[in-house]
Amino acid sequence: MxxxxxxxxxxxxxxxxxxxxxxxxxxxxxxxxxxxxxxxxxxxxxxxxxxxxxxxxxxxxxxxxxxxxxxxxxxxxxxxxxxxxxxxxxxxxxxxxxxxxxxxxxxxxxxxxxxxxxxxxxxxxxxxxxxxxxxxxxxxxxxxxxxxxxxxxxxxxxxxxxxxxxxxxxxxxxxxxxxxxxxxxxxxxxxxxxEYEGEFKEVGFEHAKAYCEEVFSKLVKNQRLKYDNKDEANNDEYVFKNYKELDHNKELFTVKNDISDIDYKVTYNKKTKKVTVMAVSYIVPKKKYKEDELDNIVKNTIAKFNQNVVNYYKSKKYDSEGKLSYITYLYIEKNNDIYDEMKKIKINIKIHGLISKLEIIDHNDKPIILPNVSKKDILSKIDKEAEIIDAFIIRNMKGTAYVVHLKYGDTLYEAVFDGEDGKIIYYGRNIKKDYLNNLNKKNKND
The missing domain is CATH 1.20.120 (Four Helix Bundle (Hemerythrin (Met), subunit A))
Incomplete structure (x- = not known):
C-alpha cells in the first residue's frame, strides 16, 4: 500500500x-x-x-x-x-x-x-x-x-x-x-x-600658605602664590596657583611666548602634610642639557631644602624616539641609621632643565623617638629558614618602624614591624622601602 x-x-x-x-x-x-x-x-x-x-x-x-x-x-x-x-x-x-x-x-x-x-x-x-x-x-x-x-x-x-x-x-x-x-x-x-574617613588634625591655613610660599620661593624667584579653593572639592588640600585658571579644553602643557612664563600649581595635603609643586603650563625650550648637567641642577636645588639628604633612587624616562625625556630623583635623610621618610624629597626634571615637579613633606623638624622594641627582638621573630638580607629603622608620620628584607625560598620579601610594640604591619613581596639596597647599587654605579 x-x-x-x-x-x-x-x-x-x-x-x-x-x-x-x-x-x-x-x-x-x-x-x-x-x-x-x-x-x-x-x-x-x-x-x-x-x-x-x-x-x-x-x-x-x-x-x-x-x-x-x-x-x-x-x-x-x-x-x-x-x-x-x-x-x-x-x-x-x-x-x-x-x-x-x-x-x-x-x-x-x-x-x-x-x-x-x-x-x-x-x-x-x-x-x-x-x-x-x-x-x-x-x-x-x-x-x-x-x-x-x-x-x-x-x-x-x-x-x-x-x-x-x-x-x-x-x-x-x-x-x-x-x-x-x-x-x-x-x-x-x-x-x-x-565619605567619612576619620578625623585628621587639620593644618591651619596660614601655616600651610607660609610653608608653600617658602618651598615655592626656593624654586621660583620673584613670584607670589595666590590661594585658589576651586580645586578643593574633596577638602583634603589647600591649593595655590601663580596663574589664571586654564581652559580645560586645551592641553595642560602649552607653548608660551616667554621662557619665564611658567604656570605653577602648589598643593598642601592636610592629611599627609605633603607639598607638591607642579609646572602645569610652560614653554618648551630648544636647549637640552646633558645628564650630568641635570644632575648638578637637581643637586643644587636639593641643597636649598636639605643638605643632609642622600639620593637613593634615579630613574630615566625616554620618549617614543628613544631620547631622554626627563629624570626622577628620590632623596631621603639618614640620621643615626634611621631613614627619615618625613624628610623625603622627590624631583622630576625635564631634559631642557625645568623642574616640572617637586614633592616634600612639612616635617616641622620633629625629633625622632627611638623604637621601644630592639632590633634583636625584631629579628628573633623571623624563622631561621629565612635568609635576612638587611634590616633598618624608618620614621614616618605614624612613628618608627623596622623594615626587614628577607629571602624565603627563591622569593624576596619585605616585612615591616611597628617600632612601639613589634607587631607586624606589612609582609609581602612588594618591596616598598628598598633604601639600603638602592643606596648600595647607586654607590657602586657612582
Whole structure:
C-alpha cells in the first residue's frame, strides 16, 4: 500500500517537531536549573550579608562600650568576601530587570574596614569619630531590622517552603532592600557616612600658605602664590596657583611666548602634610642639557631644602624616539641609621632643565623617638629558614618602624614591624622601602 505524499510530509513534520520539543525541553531544563541555582545563591548571599551586619555591629558595640586595648591591624570588622558576594548579587538582580546595579550603601561597606582601621590606628577616638561609629551602628541596626522583616523566622526554623518562596522573588527583595538602604543613607542623619574617613588634625591655613610660599620661593624667584579653593572639592588640600585658571579644553602643557612664563600649581595635603609643586603650563625650550648637567641642577636645588639628604633612587624616562625625556630623583635623610621618610624629597626634571615637579613633606623638624622594641627582638621573630638580607629603622608620620628584607625560598620579601610594640604591619613581596639596597647599587654605579 502506497502512502501519499501529503501524509508522508505530515509524519515527517511531526517527527521534526517532536525532536525540537525534546531538545527545547532538555536545554530549557538546564536553563531553568541554572536560573534556580542563581536565585538560590542570591538568597544565601542576602542571608549571609544580614548576619555579617549583625557581627559587625557587635564589634562596633564592643568599641563603644569597652573601648579597645589591643587593636589588630589585620582584623576584618565585616567579612569583605560576604560583602563582595552581596554586591555581585545586586548586579545579578539588576540583570534580571529589577532595580539598578550600583548602590551607594554596598559600595560604602566595601570600604568600611579601611575606615574603621583609620579611626583606631592612632589609639585615640575623637568626638567626631565616636559620632561616626554610633551613627554607623544605628544605620546598621535599621538595615538589620529590614533584613529580619524580610526573612522572618526562616533563619531559625529552616522552613524550606518559605525559603523557596523567598528565592522566587529574590530579585525584587534585593531591589526593595537596596532602595530603602540608599534612601536612608541620603537622609541628613546618615549622609556623612558615605565619605567619612576619620578625623585628621587639620593644618591651619596660614601655616600651610607660609610653608608653600617658602618651598615655592626656593624654586621660583620673584613670584607670589595666590590661594585658589576651586580645586578643593574633596577638602583634603589647600591649593595655590601663580596663574589664571586654564581652559580645560586645551592641553595642560602649552607653548608660551616667554621662557619665564611658567604656570605653577602648589598643593598642601592636610592629611599627609605633603607639598607638591607642579609646572602645569610652560614653554618648551630648544636647549637640552646633558645628564650630568641635570644632575648638578637637581643637586643644587636639593641643597636649598636639605643638605643632609642622600639620593637613593634615579630613574630615566625616554620618549617614543628613544631620547631622554626627563629624570626622577628620590632623596631621603639618614640620621643615626634611621631613614627619615618625613624628610623625603622627590624631583622630576625635564631634559631642557625645568623642574616640572617637586614633592616634600612639612616635617616641622620633629625629633625622632627611638623604637621601644630592639632590633634583636625584631629579628628573633623571623624563622631561621629565612635568609635576612638587611634590616633598618624608618620614621614616618605614624612613628618608627623596622623594615626587614628577607629571602624565603627563591622569593624576596619585605616585612615591616611597628617600632612601639613589634607587631607586624606589612609582609609581602612588594618591596616598598628598598633604601639600603638602592643606596648600595647607586654607590657602586657612582
Amino acid at each position: 502506497k502512502m501519499n505524499k501529503k501524509k508522508l510530509l505530515n509524519i515527517s513534520l511531526n517527527i521534526v517537531m517532536l525532536v525540537v520539543l525534546q531538545v527545547m525541553s532538555y536545554y530549557g531544563k538546564i536553563y531553568y536549573e541554572g536560573y534556580k541555582d542563581l536565585k538560590n545563591n542570591m538568597y544565601y548571599n542576602f542571608e549571609d550579608f544580614g548576619e555579617a551586619l549583625e557581627t559587625f555591629n557587635d564589634e562596633l558595640s564592643k568599641i563603644l562600650v569597652l573601648g579597645y586595648d589591643d587593636f589588630d591591624k589585620k582584623k576584618e570588622f565585616i567579612d569583605e568576601s560576604i560583602v563582595r558576594a552581596f554586591h555581585r548579587s545586586n548586579w545579578d538582580a539588576s540583570d534580571m530587570g529589577k532595580g539598578k546595579a550600583i548602590y551607594d550603601y554596598d559600595f560604602m561597606y566595601l570600604n568600611i574596614n579601611k575606615v574603621i582601621h583609620n579611626l583606631l590606628d592612632d589609639g585615640n577616638i575623637t568626638l567626631s569619630e565616636e559620632k561616626y561609629i554610633k551613627s554607623l551602628y544605628e544605620y546598621n541596626e535599621e538595615l538589620i531590622k529590614e533584613y529580619n522583616n524580610i526573612l522572618g523566622d526562616v533563619r531559625y526554623n529552616w522552613n524550606f517552603g518559605k525559603i523557596h518562596a523567598l528565592e522566587k522573588r529574590i530579585a525584587s527583595i534585593y531591589n526593595d532592600y537596596s532602595q530603602k538602604a540608599d534612601k536612608l543613607l541620603e537622609t541628613p542623619k546618615y549622609k556623612f557616612l558615605k
